[in-house]
Amino acid sequence: MARLIRTEKEVEGNYTEQWIVVDEDPVAQWPSGPLEIVGRPLARVDGAERARGEAVYTADLQLPGMLHVAVLRSPHAHARVTQLDLARASEAPGVRAVLTPDDLDVLTREPGYPGAAIAAVAADTYDLAAEALELADIEWEVLQPLLDPDEAVQQGSLIDEPERYDRGNVEQGFAEADVVVETEYRTQTVLHNSMETHQSVCQWEGDLLNVYTSTQYIWGVRAETAAKLGLPEDKVRVVCHYMGGGFGAKNHPGEYTFIAAELAKRTGRPVRCALTRREENLTTGNRHATIQRLKVGAKADGTLTALVGDFVMAVGWRGFKSWTAGPMKMLYHCPNVSTVEYGAKVNTGPNAAFRAPGFVEGTFGLECLLDELAAKLEIDPLELRRRNHSDSDLVDDRPYSSKNLIECYRRAEPHWEKRDEVRARSNGPWKHGIGMASQIWFGAGGPPSYAWVRVGSDGRALVVTAMQDIGTGTKTAMAQIAAEELGLPVDRVQVSIGDSARGPYAAISAGSSTTPSMGPAVRAAAHDAARQIIEIAAQRYHKEERVLSLKGGNVVSADGGSWPIEEVTGLLDDAQILGKGARGPNPTGMRVLTFGVQVAEVAVDVETGEVRVDKIVAVHDVGRVINPLGASSQVEGGVIQGLGHTFSEDRLLDPNTGAVLNQTLDAYKMPTIADVPEIVTDLIDVPDEHLTNLGSKGLGEPPIIPTSAAVANAIRDATGADVRSLPISREEMLRALAEAKEKEKTREAPTAV
Amino acid sequence: MSDLIVNGQRYALDAQVGRSLASVLREDIGLIGTKIACNEGHCGACTVLLDGVPTLSCITLVHTVGEREVTTIEGLRDHPLVESFVRADALQCGFCTPGQIVSASALVEANPHPSREEVRHAMAGNICRCGAYPKIEEAVLTWQD
Ligand code: FES
Ligand code: FES
Numbered sequence: 072m073a074r075l076i077r078t079e080k081e082v083e084g085n086y087t088e089q090w091i092v093v094d095e096d097p098v099a100q101w102p103s104g105p106l107e108i109v110g111r112p113l114a115r116v117d118g119a120e121r122a123r124g125e126a127v128y129t130a131d132l133q134l135p136g137m138l139h140v141a142v143l144r145s146p147h148a149h150a151r152v153t154q155l156d157l158a159r160a161s162e163a164p165g166v167r168a169v170l171t172p173d174d175l176d177v178l179t180r181e182p183g184y185p186g187a188a189i190a191a192v193a194a195d196t197y198d199l200a201a202e203a204l205e206l207a208d209i210e211w212e213v214l215q216p217l218l219d220p221d222e223a224v225q226q227g228s229l230i231d232e233p234e235r236y237d238r239g240n241v242e243q244g245f246a247e248a249d250v251v252v253e254t255e256y257r258t259q260t261v262l263h264n265s266m267e268t269h270q271s272v273c274q275w276e277g278d279l280l281n282v283y284t285s286t287q288y289i290w291g292v293r294a295e296t297a298a299k300l301g302l303p304e305d306k307v308r309v310v311c312h313y314m315g316g317g318f319g320a321k322n323h324p325g326e327y328t329f330i331a332a333e334l335a336k337r338t339g340r341p342v343r344c345a346l347t348r349r350e351e352n353l354t355t356g357n358r359h360a361t362i363q364r365l366k367v368g369a370k371a372d373g374t375l376t377a378l379v380g381d382f383v384m385a386v387g388w389r390g391f392k393s394w395t396a397g398p399m400k401m402l403y404h405c406p407n408v409s410t411v412e413y414g415a416k417v418n419t420g421p422n423a424a425f426r427a428p429g430f431v432e433g434t435f436g437l438e439c440l441l442d443e444l445a446a447k448l449e450i451d452p453l454e455l456r457r458r459n460h461s462d463s464d465l466v467d468d469r470p471y472s473s474k475n476l477i478e479c480y481r482r483a484e485p486h487w488e489k490r491d492e493v494r495a496r497s498n499g500p501w502k503h504g505i506g507m508a509s510q511i512w513f514g515a516g517g518p519p520s521y522a523w524v525r526v527g528s529d530g531r532a533l534v535v536t537a538m539q540d541i542g543t544g545t546k547t548a549m550a551q552i553a554a555e556e557l558g559l560p561v562d563r564v565q566v567s568i569g570d571s572a573r574g575p576y577a578a579i580s581a582g583s584s585t586t587p588s589m590g591p592a593v594r595a596a597a598h599d600a601a602r603q604i605i606e607i608a609a610q611r612y613h614k615e616e617r618v619l620s621l622k623g624g625n626v627v628s629a630d631g632g633s634w635p636i637e638e639v640t641g642l643l644d645d646a647q648i649l650g651k652g653a654r655g656p657n658p659t660g661m662r663v664l665t666f667g668v669q670v671a672e673v674a675v676d677v678e679t680g681e682v683r684v685d686k687i688v689a690v691h692d693v694g695r696v697i698n699p700l701g702a703s704s705q706v707e708g709g710v711i712q713g714l715g716h717t718f719s720e721d722r723l724l725d726p727n728t729g730a731v732l733n734q735t736l737d738a739y740k741m742p743t744i745a746d747v748p749e750i751v752t753d754l755i756d757v758p759d760e761h762l763t764n765l766g767s768k769g770l771g772e773p774p775i776i777p778t779s780a781a782v783a784n785a786i787r788d789a790t791g792a793d794v795r796s797l798p799i800s801r802e803e804m805l806r807a808l809a810e811a812k813e814k815e816k817t818r819e820a821p822t823a824v
Numbered sequence: 825m826s827d828l829i830v831n832g833q834r835y836a837l838d839a840q841v842g843r844s845l846a847s848v849l850r851e852d853i854g855l856i857g858t859k860i861a862c863n864e865g866h867c868g869a870c871t872v873l874l875d876g877v878p879t880l881s882c883i884t885l886v887h888t889v890g891e892r893e894v895t896t897i898e899g900l901r902d903h904p905l906v907e908s909f910v911r912a913d914a915l916q917c918g919f920c921t922p923g924q925i926v927s928a929s930a931l932v933e934a935n936p937h938p939s940r941e942e943v944r945h946a947m948a949g950n951i952c953r954c955g956a957y958p959k960i961e962e963a964v965l966t967w968q969d
Pocket of ligand 2: 266315316542914915916917918919920921951952953954955956
């Protein structure tokens with residue numbers, strides 16, 4: 072019977088209450104540790120078609136008669152269009168339709184950032200569309216841009232209300248402190264740069280709109296597009312079979328989808344609106360810069376007594392404040408915490424979620440602060456963190472569903488203990504050191520999410536769900552889960568995803584939620600199908616259902632006897648077994664979070680400021696691991712993006728005009744294979760006993776969170792220099808080294824009495 | 825009118841002057857395995873071989889190819905590197921992967937037993953935003969296994 076229950080949904084720290092319907096009995100979790108297929112390494116099931124260049128991404132789709140869009144964008148950070156005439160453009164060769172702000176509300180005459188969309192042209196080829204735009208007759212009144220986030224806050228130019236959080240009494244906390252450290256940290260603006268740029272192809276079939284799009288959230292695009300166009304949701308079909316990366320920037324349809332839909336309607340032809348790399352880096356989002364003014368108080372033994380944070384975030388013209396105060400509120404057992412977060416509205420491109428938004432930035436600040444405190448107290452940084460470990464969540468006053476951070480610390484210890492050995496490697500100007508940082512993040516996933524499983528008479532299974540695989544390997548994880556439950560070899564399980572018209576609702580691939588949301592639904596559906604196979608086998612072979620199970624492709628009886636599954640399903644002829652499953656609720660009254668620690672080993676040339684990372688050890692607790700091979704790849708990818716964030720990535724603005732100076736992949740420096748250090752991955756792999764039928768949490772985001780702080784702390788260990796802003800450029804490194812030298816001098820100089 | 829030789833097949837080249845090799849491969853011939861991620865020579869996603877030499881097809885004018893043989897990922901589908909990439913999990917979203925494999929194929933052709941440093945040097949022009957690099961390195965080092 073369908074049961075209606077009220078439960079809590081969390082996406083990247085946002086909790087909402089929702090109703091869900093649960094209509095199957097809960098399935099007990101599998102025992103901990105590797106099973107037949109789950110928990111064992113498996114090469115991704117869709118690896119070959121991607122590697123062979125057969126996979127058709129949105130960027131590869133060619134529909135007959137398809138038109139291409141070029142978008143006229145503002146070259147100014149802040150301006151007003153005083154004149155706009157597309158008459159000549161619309162008569163240019165190959166042009167089929169044009170759009171102005173009068174036609175579509177995602178186009179504007181008052182751009183608030185460079186790259187804001189003003190007008191669009193659809194033509195037979197992209198080049199013809201771009202050439203036509205040159206003929207647009209447009210005049211601007213250029214306005215003064217507001218770029219400085221502190222200035223924006225002072226002027227009251229805010230995205231929304233400042234967010235304040237208080238617990239305990241920080242004044243009292245500082246009064247009790249033996250030591251207080253106060254510091255300012257800064258982080259830069261980082262661009263997502265997925266290899267496949269944002270794009271959609273829209274095509275009308277009568278009153279049905281087909282949207283082929285590169286997205287992290289098929290169902291979100293469907294809902295938002297339907298709402299925008301005033302269509303019933305079922306009149307929008309969203310397709311994304313393969314996508315070339317998102318990292319948080321592809322959670323919504325984006326203006327390009329609406330432009331393509333409108334132009335497709337006007338021309339009666341399929342229309343592609345694909346962003347160029349430069350457009351991508353102007354308009355599709357970013358990790359916003361932060362300024363973090365932090366203060367910590369602690370007793371002589373390291374016990375934290377107060378934490379205060381004032382966070383200013385350069386959100387952009389639109390967007391949201393990332394949860395930069397999150398780690399300060401959540402990571403340690405500190406009774407007195409006070410934070411305020413300001414989202415500065417400035418004339419720069421809107422931000423978007425970027426892999427653990429806010430927590431990457433906030434962890435850099437907090438974990439560097441903790442190490443500065445440890446240095447002052449002369450306490451081992453790892454010991455300081457152990458002493459302030461929290462056994463329950465102080466924000467919501469709830470127990471954790473599971474927490475193995477102490478175990479993460481224990482596993483990091485052998486690397487951490489090499490500190491003396493590593494420091495002793497210092498040679499001439501090259502100083503070596505080790506640093507660490509802890510990680511906390513969400514990753515519970517949640518309902519609703521559904522899957523169907525179909526087993527044919529040939530004993531092969533098809534898992535159907537309309538989710539997307541953004542490169543995380545979720546499709547592979549789903550195949551493993553279904554195969555395990557059905558007792559089938561994994562090559563007899565196929566997974567069909569990527570089309571809202573061919574499968575039930577599936578979760579967003581963001582907030583480290585795909586596997587913890589989808590996995591339990593797939594297992595429930597496979598369980599439903601397995602139950603039916605067992606029921607049929609029991610009748611066929613005159614056994615009791617309770618003695619039968621599915622294993623290794625067979626129906627196995629506990630009291631002897633084993634029959635190939637296809638022998639049972641073979642009875643069905645053309646009939647099929649259909650299983651369905653839904654994601655159950657999250658545990659009520661509990662905080663489901665992920666934890667971890669990273670240890671970084673670095674070398675710094677104190678003369679030139681060159682920094683080399685030799686090793687990153689990443690230990691994370693994300694519950695049960697479905698595919699250790701894919702998981703280690705995820706961890707490595709997160710760490711590598713973290714290293715880009717630490718050293719080289721930085722969207723640069725002209726301080727006067729707000730123009731983005733590094734829009735190309737040549738100018739914007741992302742890590743290459745030559746920049747990658749040794750990365751050691753260690754996952755705790757213990758199921759969260761309170762979380763779903765799997766006990767798995769998400770893994771996409773945790774590994775990027777502590778990397779910058781661990782590296783900065785290793786630099787402090789090696790050189791005594793306090794790095795305080797990202798990226799750690801040569802300038803920042805040399806500044807920190809000079810400051811450290813200065814400090815050293817004043818310490819050595821005898822103080823006048 | 826000239827021809828274009830791609831993966832051993834001869835195609836009549838009927839493209840406007842100024843078009844890139846990448847766009848002709850993808851749009852006219854339908855060989856979509858060659859990806860375009862930047863379209864200005866900065867990322868390696870569009871790498872193809874011209875007479876065995878790795879070349880960025882997005883900044884190669886199609887009319888400059890002449891009689892040189894173009895090899896795309898479609899011409900390398902049976903190369904052992906494809907299997908070693910999959911086995912080593914050297915891809916995540918997979919968008920950079922065809923370009924990675926094409927670059928790697930030129931490396932192992934010239935140097936069947938590259939060192940780690942040689943792999944890192946030869947592959948540094950192929951950006952992977954997913955950060956599959958450690959596994960790419962492994963895939964290239966173990967391509968003959
Ligand atoms: S697409 Fe050719 S180098 Fe980037
Ligand atoms: S696998 Fe995604 S960019 Fe390389």
